[in-house]
Each structure stands twice: as C-alpha cells, then as structure tokens.
Amino acid sequence: MIEVKHLQLITAIEQTGSLSAAAKELHLSQSALSHQLRQLEDEVGMPLFRRINNQLHFTAAGKTFRKKAAAILSEFGVLEQQLEDLRVAQLNTYIHGYSNAEAQRLQDQAQTVADFIHRDSHWPANESVLEAGCGVGAQTKIIAALNPESRFTAIDISPQSLQQAEQAIEELGLTNVSFAAEDVEQLSYRDNSFDHVFVCFLLEHLPDPAKALKELRRVLKPGGTITVVEGDHGSTFFHPDHPAARKAVQAQVQLQHKNGGNANIGRQLYPLLERSSFQEIQVSPRQIYVDDSKPTLVEGFIRNTFTAMIQGVSEDAIAAQLVTPSEMQAGVDALLRTASGGGSFSYTFFKATARK
Ligand SMILES: C[S@@+](CC[C@H](N)C(=O)[O-])C[C@H]1O[C@@H](n2cnc3c(N)ncnc32)[C@H](O)[C@@H]1O
Numbered sequence: 559m560i561e562v563k564h565l566q567l568i569t570a571i572e573q574t575g576s577l578s579a580a581a582k583e584l585h586l587s588q589s590a591l592s593h594q595l596r597q598l599e600d601e602v603g604m605p606l607f608r609r610i611n612n613q614l615h616f617t618a619a620g621k622t623f624r625k626k627a628a629a630i631l632s633e634f635g636v637l638e639q640q641l642e643d644l645r646v647a648q649l650n651t652y653i654h655g656y657s658n659a660e661a662q663r664l665q666d667q668a669q670t671v672a673d674f675i676h677r678d679s680h681w682p683a684n685e686s687v688l689e690a691g692c693g694v695g696a697q698t699k700i701i702a703a704l705n706p707e708s709r710f711t712a713i714d715i716s717p718q719s720l721q722q723a724e725q726a727i728e729e730l731g732l733t734n735v736s737f738a739a740e741d742v743e744q745l746s747y748r749d750n751s752f753d754h755v756f757v758c759f760l761l762e763h764l765p766d767p768a769k770a771l772k773e774l775r776r777v778l779k780p781g782g783t784i785t786v787v788e789g790d791h792g793s794t795f796f797h798p799d800h801p802a803a804r805k806a807v808q809a810q811v812q813l814q815h816k817n818g819g820n821a822n823i824g825r826q827l828y829p830l831l832e833r834s835s836f837q838e839i840q841v842s843p844r845q846i847y848v849d850d851s852k853p854t855l856v857e858g859f860i861r862n863t864f865t866a867m868i869q870g871v872s873e874d875a876i877a878a879q880l881v882t883p884s885e886m887q888a889g890v891d892a893l894l895r896t897a898s899g900g901g902s903f904s905y906t907f908f909k910a911t912a913r914k
Contacts, residue, residue: 562634564598565627567591568606571614572624652763653814653871656718661694663866668696670858674844675758675787675909676700683707685753690742690774691715691760695723701756702732711752713740742770747777754778758787761830765818771834778914784836786910790824793845793906794864796896803896806889809881810871816878824908836912844909849902860897864905865890 570580581591599605606620616624654660679701681687685708692698692712702710712735714720720737727735740746742760755774761767774784791811796803814821823830824843831839848855872886881889896903 560598560601562631563594564601565631567594567598568620568624568627569631571607572616572628576614652716653810653817653819653874654867655870656716657870659866660870661719661722663862663870664694664696666858666862666866668700670855670863671844671846671907672700674846675907676704679704679756679785681705681708681754684709686711686751687754687756688713688747688752688774688777689756689758690740690770691757691763692723692737693719693759695719695726697756697758698723698735699726699730699732702727702735703730706732706734708734708754710735711738712736713738713742713745715739715741743773745773745777749776750779751777752779753782755782755784757785759789761786762788762814762821762823763817763819767820767823767830768834771830771836775834775836775914780914782914784831784910784912784914786827786831786912787907788824788827789821789905789907791821793824794904796893796903797901798892798895800889800892800895802885802888803892804889805881806868806872806875806886806893809875809886809889810868812880813871813875813878816880824906827908827910831910831912836914839910839912841908841910844907845904846907847902847904850899856897859905860901860903861894864903865893865897868893 566584567580570583571577574580574583577591577595578588581588584591586594595606602619602623604619605617606623607614608617609615654663676697687701687705687708687710689698689701689710689712692714693716695712698710698712702708712720712723714723714737717739720739724737738746743764743766755778757774761770764770771784778784791807794807811821820826828839828841846855846859848859850856869890872881872890875881876883876886895901
C-alpha cells in the first residue's frame with residue numbers, strides 16, 4: 559500500500575536532489591530510506607528513478623508520482639491547518655477561558671468542595687483511572703493523593719492547562735499521574751484501556767455530552783466504572799434573594815448555552831449515562847449549604863468559587879448583550895451580600911457513578 563511516508567520520501571528526494579540529503583531531511587538512516595524506496599518501487603511495480611552519471615533522474619512513473627505526491631501533501635497540510643483552526647476555535651468558545659484568575663478559581667473550588675465531592679472517590683490499588691478534562695489539575699491533586707496506589711492518566715484539550723497541572727502534581731511530589739493532550743470526543747486510546755474513568759465539570763461545556771460519554775465508555779474496560787461530577791446552576795438559591803443576582807446567574811446559564819454547553823447539566827446525569835449504555839447508575843446530589851456558621855465556606859464557596867465564576871464571565875455576557883454592565887455589577891454585589899453577614903447560600907453538585 560502506498561503510504562504518506564512514501565509521498566514524503568519522493569518529495570524530499572525531489573527537493574534535495576540526492577538520497578543522502580533526503581534521508582537527512584526525513585531523519586532517516588540511508589538504509590531505512592533505501593528500504594522504503596525499494597518497498598515503494600515494488601508496490602508501484604516499476605522503477606521511479608534511474609541513476610545516470612551518478613545523478614538521480616525520475617522515470618515517467620516517477621514524474622507522475624512526484625506531481626501527485628506534492629498535490630496530496632499540500633492537501634494534507636490544508637487539512638492539518640483546518641483541524642488546528644477547529645481546535646483553537648473550540649478552545650476559544652470554552653466559557654471560563656484560561657486566565658490566571660480562572661486557574662486560581664478552579665483550585666479554590668476544588669479545595670473548598672473536596673469534602674463534599676471526594677469523600678468516596680476511592681479506586682483500588684494498581685488500577686488505572688482516566689481523568690478527562692483535568693484542567694489545571696485541581697481535582698487531580700486531590701484524587702491522586704487520596705489514591706496513591708492507583709495510576710492516573712489526566713487529559714485535557716488545553717496544553718497550557720496541562721502544563722500547570724503537571725507542575726502542581728510535581729510540586730506535591732505525587733508520582734502516580736501522567737498527562738496527555740487529548741480531545742475527549744476523539745481519544746487516541748484503544749478500546750478497553752482503563753479500569754476507571756473520572757470526569758469533573760467537563761460535560762457541562764460540551765455541545766454533545768453523550769458523544770463524549772460514548773467515547774469514554776469505549777476506552778473503559780468491561781465492568782469498569784465511570785464517575786461523573788457536574789454542577790447545576792438551577793439549584794442555586796440564597797438569602798437575601800435579589801432579582802439582580804438571579805439575572806446575573808441566568809446570564810451565565812444563557813452564555814454557556816450560546817457556547818454549546820449546559821450549566822444545568824447536573825440533573826441530566828442519570829438519563830445521559832443511561833442513554834450511553836452504562837449500567838448500575840447511581841446519582842448522589844451533594845448540597846453545599848453555607849451560612850455564617852461556616853466562615854471557610856462563605857469565603858471559599860460564595861466568594862471565591864460561585865461569585866468569582868459569575869464575575870469571570872461578566873465581560874463576555876455583557877458583550878453577548880445578555881446583561882448590561884450595571885445589571886451585572888448589581889448582580890455581583892447582590893451575590894456578595896449573601897456572604898457579608900446574615901446571609902445564606904445553597905448549591906447542589908451531582909455525583910454519578912456507573913459501570914460499563
Ligand atoms: C471547568 S474546567 C474543569 C477542570 C477540572 N476538571 C476541575 O474540576 O478543576 C473544564 C476543562 O475541560 C477542558 N475541555 C473542554 N473541552 C474539552 C475536550 N473536548 N476534551 C478535553 N478537555 C476539554 C477545558 O480545557 C478545561 O480545562
């Protein structure tokens with residue numbers, strides 16, 4: 559079969575004018591290059607070159623091959639560029655973005671809600687866990703430390719976030735995590751590769767969460783488990799209540815919807831997992847209720863997690879004309895009032911587990 563490497567081989571020989579220079583350009587040994595060339599000529603069934611006075615001359619078949627090879631490789635380059643553009647566009651529609659403030663918010667959020675979410679995040683020793691959408695490693699740090707004998711593969715579509723995650727894990731001295739840049743909708747892993755899958759705050763950002771679950775199920779071993787944690791902004795209520803605060807929260811819900819996501823996805827975990835052919839599905843709502851008796855949660859959850867999230871999307875929500883600047887400011891002020899004495903705040907996360 560003619561392969562891309564053969565097209566590259568002929569193009570490099572044409573461009574450099576000699577076999578040794580082509581081998582150098584392709585980072586091949588001269589014998590590997592000669593082997594590929596022989597393979598190709600066998601495949602084609604006739605010589606592509608003749609040597610005359612120590613110089614290489616393309617035969618008629620060689621000239622036809624060389625012309626088509628150049629055209630196909632150029633098309634290939636266009637395809638690669640288009641895929642890269644799509645990947646960048648996907649990164650740009652990610653609602654929370656990749657700022658330092660968002661990286662900090664993810665860390666604050668994970669630490670603040672760790673007891674609610676991870677009290678039962680345990681996997682057996684020596685088993686493999688794929689964490690999809692690990693971001694800056696905020697959850698990775700917690701689950702890898704809680705399960706020092708399990709092996710984690712943490713993936714994300716953002717190379718920049720992965721770098722931060724890797725650094726965070728290194729700083730903690732944890733050695734049971736490896737990282738890879740992957741798109742959850744199109745994983746490079748073989749079927750049945752992992753014992754378990756863990757996903758946190760990822761499905762809410764995907765235009766087709768069922769497609770991602772199908773792909774995650776593909777790489778999960780038969781009998782393996784999936785754990786999914788997602789929020790649901792519709793579960794938010796607070797005192798003092800204020801229409802401006804509700805409008806600001808709703809602006810985030812609408813913006814996320816506009817970008818193809820679903821900020822109210824928590825309530826849909828059961829049907830999504832069921833539709834994706836998982837068995838033994840169990841959904842456990844994890845309510846975070848905060849009042850003045852829990853000052854750590856007032857700071858960590860109301861201010862640094864929830865209100866910081868709304869503040870983080872405010873520019874985009876205003877640009878999308880979902881809310882005016884003064885409405886957004888009034889909304890943020892009203893949310894902060896719930897954290898300034900005499901208030902309360904409630905939000906529910908949903909943690910689902912299921913088996914392949
Ligand atoms: C809200 S963050 C959550 C990060 C982490 N799970 C946490 O809880 O801190 C969502 C992450 O999903 C990643 N993401 C979005 N689309 C993705 C995709 N198609 N494949 C892999 N990761 C994706 C984003 O880059 C981002 O890092």
